[in-house]
Amino acid sequence: MSAFGEAALRRNPAWVQLLGLCPLLAVSNTVANAAGLAVASAVVLTGSAFFIASVRRWIPADVRLPCFVLVIATFTTLVHLAMEAYAFELHQRIALFVQIVVTNCMILGQVERVAAKVRVGRALVDALGASAGFAAAILAVGAVREVIAVGFPLAAMPAGAFVIAGLLLALANALAARDWRFVPRRSSARRSPETPLERQ
């Protein structure tokens, strides 16, 4: 699988790594909001990854996280101001979450794990892949919620967001594993070995 596909699918930030869940749920009440936030996140992620990969040699390891966060915050401020200037209506609806892109753990995770360690070209491809994966996830949740909310307003509310995102994630898992079995109580490999029941 190519680096782009690997970043977008196998390491999908939203569905595989479960990073960036807040915007995925909060701004996915309509497709327009979801698309706005997907673009904002993509610009911030790609810009930060490009910048950090280019200067990675001069960032001391001990203070790398503050440096990364500063770069991400700068790009977020740029996107926030640009959106206020050119897409004011959209900005009014999702302003808080555009500013909160800076704390999207998908972006810091991506920068820390990939951009800080590889060459610029590779970092760029990886960031674009992760952006595409995140956009696909948030647009999917947004589309499903908007359609269901027509007849069932609960889908637009927080409770609906969680349930729909959970079911979509299950669908993604099922498609990836092609495994529809019921997992019996004892054979689950992913079960935490330290549940209180077992310790007793």
Place this chain on the structure above:
Amino acid sequence: MADLLLILLSAALVNNFVLVQFLGLCPFVGTSARFETTVPMTLATMFVLAVAAVATNLLHHHLLAPFGLEYLRIIAFIVVIAACVQFTELFVRAASPLLHRMLGLYLPLITTNCAVLGVVLIAVDEGLSLARTLVLAIGAGAGFGVAIVAFAALRERINDDAVPAPLRGVPLALVTVGFMALAFHGLRGIGAGMGA
């Protein structure tokens, strides 16, 4: 005094930052797999929230606003939050290396806990006073705690049940959170009555 109490209850329950406003979901899902990590995580988050809220409030009203630098607030606030988290991490590592390992990546990631930045930005946007900002931060932390402790307990029960393979783990956790959010949604009726 009464309005401070209202802010506290509203932030903790009615407008619960996790379940109603979708802030702080990453640590909420990430550290709720085990019941034992939830309380330390809540305390660490609440500590960072309170310190960061006070610091950013002072920074905004005494440095950024007088010089017309509000547009720099995202950058300034995130630096303050990162410093608070770094301090907390050093403290936890020194106090309990085991706890430090259990919380793992999620401890430094409090920097990117959007609940912290969200609370700080909301407080500044609404022009809250220093006392109200602090109360809002503590309420938000308490709300995070209420939600994550309840959720971790539910999650440990669910882990023992036979569920369809694709739903196992996080998908079912999200559906569970959905029903918790529905319960918290019921509190909004009371909140409207309280003027919150």
